[in-house]
Amino acid sequence: RKEVEQDPGPFNVPEGATVAFNCTYSNSASQSFFWYRQDCRKEPKLLMSVYSSGNEDGRFTAQLNRASQYISLLIRDSKLSDSATYLCVVNDLIQGAQKLVFGQGTRLTINP
Amino acid sequence: GAVVSQHPSWVICKSGTSVKIECRSLDFQATTMFWYRQFPKQSLMLMATSNEGSKATYEQGVEKDKFLINHASLTLSTLTVTSAHPEDSSFYICSARVIDKRVRQYFGPGTRLTVT
Numbered sequence: 001r002k003e004v005e006q007d008p009g010p011f012n013v014p015e016g017a018t019v020a021f022n023c024t025y026s027n028s029a030s031q032s033f034f035w036y037r038q039d040c041r042k043e044p045k046l047l048m049s050v051y052s053s054g055n056e057d058g059r060f061t062a063q064l065n066r067a068s069q070y071i072s073l074l075i076r077d078s079k080l081s082d083s084a085t086y087l088c089v090v091n092d093l094i095q096g097a098q099k100l101v102f103g104q105g106t107r108l109t110i111n112p
Numbered sequence: 113g114a115v116v117s118q119h120p121s122w123v124i125c126k127s128g129t130s131v132k133i134e135c136r137s138l139d140f141q142a143t144t145m146f147w148y149r150q151f152p153k154q155s156l157m158l159m160a161t162s163n164e165g166s167k168a169t170y171e172q173g174v175e176k177d178k179f180l181i182n183h184a185s186l187t188l189s190t191l192t193v194t195s196a197h198p199e200d201s202s203f204y205i206c207s208a209r210v211i212d213k214r215v216r217q218y219f220g221p222g223t224r225l226t227v228t
Contacts, residue, residue: 034188041222041224042222043219043221044219087156091215097169098215100146102156103207104154
């Protein structure tokens with residue numbers, strides 16, 4: 001079983017739609033959680049951290065359920081510029097070192 | 113946010129040659145630097161972790177004699193791919209971590225390596 005699992009998609013949605021991504025992680029001791037965005041042939045960029053209380057940044061809402069080991073990302077009123085691959089990332093303590101573990105990524109295309 | 117640079121951004125080399133990739137944290141000192149590799153349509157895979165002045169820690173399955181990592185200062189780490197083969201063609205991304213009140217990790221723009 002992969003440590004961080006995502007639906008790879010692709011998701012194709014019309015502009016203005018609401019889209020939701022899900023992610024599960026296997027290590028119950030994982031310490032912190034993030035969503036990154038990666039454009040084609042570019043490096044990942046931090047979109048937002050994810051907290052149990054849930055957090056919102058403009059059109060983006062992230063949620064963490066520690067009991068279910070489940071992370072979500074909701075994008076409202078999607079824009080063409082939201083087209084990218086969204087990576088679910090977990091920060092784990094592995095053999096005494098903190099390491100980011102990446103999901104496979106979910107590819108999103110917003111259509112005009 | 114903090115800036116991490118990588119050089120070169122892309123490189124084409126012949127089989128059997130070596131390629132060095134530099135990673136620099138431009139406006140901060142990184143306690144730890146990471147090297148990742150990403151094949152097409154796959155996610156980032158951690159290759160190794162390096163701390164300034166000490167030997168790198170390699171992930172399982174990564175050959176330390178093939179992927180030489182040097183972390184000479186708090187702002188510079190280098191990855192040398194020795195005796196490159198076509199299967200080493202990939203997108204190599206470095207990342208630098210700062211730990212103050214919280215853990216923050218910044219990624220370089222990546223280096224696309226093509227071995228012919």
